[in-house]
Amino acid sequence: MDFFENNLKVLSSRAPEMAREVEAVEIPERLSVSISRSGSPVPRLDNILIHSAYYPEKESEKFAAKISPGPGDTVVVFGFGFGYHLESLASSGARIIVVEPSAMIVKAAMQSRDLRALLGKTDLISPERFDPVAAKIDYQKAFWMDHEPSVRIDRAVRDNIAGPFMARIIAKRKQYKIMVVGPVYGGTTTTARSCVNALKSLGFTVEFLDNTIHRQEYFRISDVTGYKPHENALKKNYSDFLGEAVVARAHHIQPDIILSIAQAPLAPGAIDRLKALGAPVVFWFVEDYTTLSYWKAVAPHYDYFFCIQKGGFLEKLAEAGAPYAGYLPQAADTSIHRPVELTGAEKEEYGSDISFMGAGYPNRRRFFSGLLDMSLKIWGTEWDLLTPVGRRVVNQNQRIEPEEYVKIFNTARINLNLHSSLTHPGVDPLGDFINPRTYEIAACGGFQLVDRRDYMAETFKIGDEMVTFSDIDDLREKISFYLAHPEKRERIAADSRRRVLREHTFVHRMARMINIVSDNDHEKIERAREKRRGINNVDSILSRTDNPGLIEFLEKFKGERQLSLSKVMEAISEGEGDLTRPESLFIIIDQILSTHQGEEI
Template sequence: MLQRNLEALRRQNPELAEEIDRCLTGPAFEALTASSGAPTVRFDGRLEASAENPEREAERLAIHFLERAAEVGATRMVLFGLGVHTLHFLERFEGKLLVVEPSLELCRGVLERVDLARGLERCQLIVASDPASIACHPLFQGSERGLFLSHATARRRAPDLHDDLARRFHPGGVASPLSIAVIPPLYGGSLPVAQACARALRELGHYVRELDFAPFWAAYQSIQRSTDDPRLAEASSTLRAGLVRLIGETVLASFQLDPPDLVFAVAQAPLDSQTLDRLRAMGITRAFWFCEDFRVMSYWRELARHYDTIFHVQPDEFSQPLREAGGYGVPLQMAFDPTVTHPLELSSEQRARYGSDLSFLGAGYHNRIQFLPALFDLGLRIYGTEWPKDPVFRDAMPEPNVRQSAETSNLIFNATRLNLNLHSSPWCDGVNPVGDFLNPRTFELAGACAFQLVDQRRDLALALQPGVEVETFKDIYECRKKIGYYLEHEDERLEIAANGRRRALAEHTYRHRMEEAIDALRAGPAPLTPRRPDLPTVGAVLESCRDEPALAAVLGRLEPDRVVDTDAITLAVASGEGELSREEKLLLYMREALGETQYFNAPGQTS
């Protein structure tokens, strides 16, 4: 059996065939016979295939892989893990197949016992544990539409390698526009993140629905006010869960007639496990950007297995806990929105109101409350909420405990000579020694072309180069020293700020992040393909309605190459004057029929 398999492998990879021939299995490999009589394997104490009927299990898994490839039109498949019998049933795949197996010993043991010769003749097999060398393989980097899929057993054996390869894999092919529903939180810091994601996805050509939950936020506040007595904690929890349930039913109802291809939820989004499971039953891919510290916010544990993909900002420490909770994670750093955060020419009134040598904008977390008073003698100004109400802090706060809008925040960034950025921690007294994520402020200050002094973070140099594009401090002494230095050296300060702005525009906008996210989702593990054909352009519609001059006049307000989606219809109608015409009403009805009706409830906010 082994020689038959090796002979087939030699036609594709003679060097690997010789390696396997020389390899010997050790005590970690255990050959077993399943109840069905077929061979199965235990490796490192875990079954690699079913102990009952591994061939039936492998056939079902192969059918799942083949269906997944057919759904997205993949002609290239990268499969992580050799499996035991799966390769035999993948012979029907008409595209190119690359199998990546981390263990040479397991590969030897399987080929000794299972006839995979025909499969080995058709696929490319590599046995390696170095992600860089695997990623160089032509089939891994191919331009054809591809999928990265895996055996769960192999993913458990080599989780870090699997996750590294999943990040490196590019799905290739031509990406068609998707219908994406962006689910924001009711309120808070992640709300502008959700809005920025929606804008970026629209820029990328996707059809985006923004759900605005402002009316529900009022109800949430009412629950908080009426149950603020500690003795009503259980009642408060029950009422809040009921509100989230109601929001979930509203979301599901809005998708009944025309479900989106993707639900993209942002941290604190009010979707519970029941809603998420029903979205799955509707065939909707579910993604979640958990842009928070997993050690501080623990609600992710309840939701991990109910999302297809969880994007997060802590690439190393969070991966294992997330896997243990049943989630599939992909690291995705924070970013900034150039339409909101950018350099400004300030008026004299704005400079008088917001100008300062040194400022900090953010919430009053424990470490900040402990750290920042040591800078009050340097003229530090503090903006944000949840700060102590005692006079020491109040004197340093021009607008005590007022939540600043994104626009006002940008004014503060631009009016301040030196912006301080101290990442939050509920238990440290100063700089968090772990420092394993970058907050949004890191990218916003860079995007605003504002000089920032930020606490040292482990992965900062991967995003911005310290001393060139940003400046750092490790404790209060170094912080004070660098504040003094950079206030006296304006040219260096302005040069670092300009360098940071260039880097942020080149690599760290929400458009960059949404491109990364969509590529990761298209690559696997859940299929992500558009449900509908591409929508026509304005020019194409004008060609087809030459006999309808009134309709053509309305659409003629738009650029000819613009796609006729809900945004385009809204803009065309809004650009008119006076009473709505018959044609404008018909276009608004068409917008409703497209199933992309949005809520317009937040004051001054459109989608």
């Protein structure tokens, strides 16, 4: 029986793009199909059996029993397999969305089984097409389910989709308020704003303390005195003042989670006072720990310490007393870093064969002197404009906002990306972390040549999604090659952009951070909320009273988080028999308030 053609008709009517992919894909030898003990076909990919070798049909009821969805609900399942686990779920009345990364597994399933009924009841999509669908889901009524064999095959793909999905459920159901504390100045200011953008995109309420409004006052301190000890003391006092202002603001708005970005004006004392409010206090250290050492002083005070370096640094954080230390690399903000349409005048202004955007660190000043015979444009700040390299700086050290430098990334034929270093004259042989520029250029669809870094090969496919250089000769050779091969530049840039959108956005990073904090501290967050709700919380009242009459009366309201007088009066009016003492007292209170409504009593 030719199952495939009949199945393909159904899939084509519901998901034509997926159907075309399935029809075109070849099934490799590593994907095999055998017959189970019950006589049904089951697939195996390499050493992973995707369904039971005995009775795969029994998987359906077991899988559906994990949740109880109904009409109006949305269930997202990772992994289609051969569909056995989905059959009962598909009859629940809920919308069933199945994310399947492997078109070849779907094709093998459609060749082996009559799946017309199942395909007609489910929305089968690839991971690349999930984002537009996810944006329309009601997360108050959403569920995520994993088909475990499918997760074992594509865990990284699953995590990149499930992370934002789970965070959106938290945002919708828990309605966390998150306070983000930004720095006074420096490159991490853009990171802070991107965190805010991503958290809002996930559905959270965000309070942003943008300390850049204090930048001018902070730097004016240098004009007060030329005596360095006095200047340093004044800057410390000013930073301490800003830190206390953060504590005061947090006390006022009562956030559920507090996120501090590297260089935010929070000394250990201020961090401890923030923790006393009951909210988890999180730090994202987006700096090189070998260059900036202040992490040692603050690490023991934060509840969570996320950083862009791992290995030895995570060990050092544990030794320093950090309660939690985790790796969280930089990312792209897709609300800013994206392909843009430019006018002819903008292309002329921002375009070039070779472009670099960034600050004039010593290694960059020296390294780029080896490219002065090429068509190089430089943009950024802190360059020595009187040197041959400095004379290539187009913007004359004027600050460029992200909305402007994305135009550079979009128009340059080759974007150079050399990580900063204070200790090496060119490419840092010990460089590990990946700077934000790598993700930003890729998200814009720009082509880049970036210096080799320890984490690069685990983040991008070298040669296919990213091209690296090791020294000036290697860079010059690759500049010449890729200028001569625009089609290769375009293919690599497109693949690089797809990789970033799939795995390396601020939405991914913030989702991972919030999921970790919520998993570990959701009870702590709820306790702090209960404390803030005060005496109107019924369970709180019950825990504090030994009055039998009041306990008996309030039992009917158990679980109410905000008890109002109107609810009490409604319950009394529906009661029968003589009034109890608590009921009589509530009636008296209601009468007094009604009589004096609008007056001060």
